[in-house]
Amino acid sequence: MTEPAWEPEFPDEITTAVPHNEEAEMAVLGAMLLQKSVIEPISSVLTGGAADFYKPSHQTIYMTICDLYAASRDPKIDPITVAAQLMSSGxxxxxxxxxxxxxxxxxxxxxxxxxxxxxxxxxxxxxRAVLTATRRATSRALTAASTAAEILDAAMADLQAAASGAPTGDVQLSVAERWMGFIDELEVGTDPNALDTPWPDLNQVVELKPGQLVTVGAATGGGKSLFGMNLAAHVALTRGKPVLVASMEMGGSELMARLTSAEASVPLDRLIRRKLDEADWAKVYKAAPAMQNAGNFILDDSANLTLGKIRARMRWMASRGTPAAMVVADYLQLMTPEGSKSNATRANEVAELSRGLKLLAMEFEIPVIALAQFNRNAVGRLPQVTDFKDSSAIEQDSNVIVLLHRPLAEDGSDTGERAGEIDLIVAKNRNGAAGRTVALTFQGHYARLRSMGRM
Structure with a gap:
């Protein structure tokens, strides 16, 4: 139990001098066991995760607490539950x-x-990371493994990584190191790390790349939740990739009803009211195999979702061997800010949430889809990027912005020449053309958006 997790690079290293504070490590774990409300603030400080602990036993306890916290809407964290979990894992x-x-x-x-x-x-x-970097440089110098300039450059890179908390090691950053991989991608003709959408016309304009924040805006009832669930279902069910939907607007039962309606073509109102006829049941049974095998399609409807809770859920998915390939947050302005100051304005809080989702996308190297609400004055006209409710920071943080607009009649009814249609306006696109409009079919009764001509 006293064996250190940090191993010295030299046999004569005095391990008792290795920087660590056992009392602080015990206090951190004790606080997490005593009061679960401190788990998120603590995990946001420990950016290195379990590796920030010196003792292997403390690393194990920390990971177990985090896994239990992420696995339930209302986790029970105390010495008894954690002991039971540790016992089950041996x-x-x-x-x-x-x-x-x-x-x-x-x-x-x-x-x-x-x-x-x-x-x-x-x-x-x-x-400890600084010590490792300096001793690595010393070892290189003693063995004359490289020139003095190369050793100095490597040492500076290691020290900068240690100071920032970034990982050290064989990271390919130079153009020379990246070049052949880029050529391979060009020969394939597609970015192997990018995701597509279920709408071919939109795919001609937008590609969902790792590290991107993609914001989808709409007025109330404008179809943003349909967009998010349809996109998530496509990536999870059609492409077979793990997806997390963090919903602050709908409960799990309503999410399942919408998903089943879209996939089985059963009217949504019948699923919500639980009034199915034989034909509906036949469609549900046909869709059942795909649903029963969708273990990597995670719908998190936990109350008061925060960035910390979403991050914890993503780490839980990764611990299961199924790291999320995409996250959908529905919707941005309903998220609960963490550590908000008493004098903070709502605009500042939403700006922090927007920036946090962007950092989340970059940290896990996946696209994050943030659904966002328009201001009331955006109803009845073509939307603009300045229409987002509560904050203009959303426009600045987003790599891609898609605005949804339904061309309704003057009385607000879905009638006229473009009845049953919805426009996807690509208002911002850092990696492609902006200003394009893609028209889709709006099938609200089936909780889905479809490409034109597809029923």
Whole structure:
């Protein structure tokens, strides 16, 4: 239990001098076991994850707590539940038994200071990274493995990575290192890391690339939730990639009704009212195999969803071996801000959420689809990027912006020459043409959007 996780590069290293604070590590874990509200603030400080802990047993306990927290809408986190989880994985004895978990709780001066203890743990982890970088440079110099200039450059890169918390190692950054991989992508003809949408016309204009924040805006009832669920279902069910839908607007039952309606072509109102006829049941049974095998299609309707909870859910998916290929957040302005100041305006809070989703996309290297609401004054006219409710920062943070517009009659009814249609206006597109409009068929009764000519 006392074996250090950090291993020295030199045999004569005095391991007792390795930067670490066992009391702070115990206090962090004890605070998490005592009060689950501190788990998110602590995890946001420990950017290195479990590796920020010096002791392997503490790493195991931390990962177990995070997994339990992410696996349930209302997680029960205490020494008993964590001990049960560790026992089921065969690791309880390795961390010191249930008695050690209770000792962690007793070691906490106050759970409210959990993020402060976490900062101490994180600082020591960064110091260990600095030591590793300097000793690696020393080893290269002693063996004359490279020229002095090359050793210095490598050392500077390692030290910068240690200071920022970025991973060290063999990272390919130069043009020379990237070139052949780029040529391979050109020969294939597509970006292997990009995702497509279920609408071929939109695919001609927009490509969903890793690290992008794609914002889809609409007025109330304008079809943004349909867009998000249809896109998520395409990536998860058709392309077979793990997807997370974080819904702040609908519960799990309503999400399942909309998904089933779109996939089985059963009228949505019948599914919601649970009034199906024999023909409807036949369609539901036909769609059943795809639904029963959709274990990687995660619908999270947890109350008060925050960026921390979405990040925790993504880590939980990764721990299962199915890291999310895309995240859909429905919708941005309903998200709960973390650590908001008492004097913060709603515009500032939404700006923080928008920036947080962008950083989430970059951190996990996946596209994040943020659905967003328009202001009331956008109803009845062509929307603009300035119509987003509560904040103009959404426009700045987004790589791609798609505005949804339904060409309704003057009385608001879905009649006229373009009845049953919806326009997807690509208002911003950093990697392609902007200003394009793609018309789709709006099938609200089936909770889906379809390409023109497809029924």
């Amino acid at each position: 690791e309880l004895g390795k961390v010191g038994g249930a008695a050690y978990l209770h000792m962690l709780v007793q070691s906490v001066p106050t759970a409210a200071h959990g993020d402060y203890y976490a900062e101490i743990v994180r600082e020591n982890a960064k110091l």
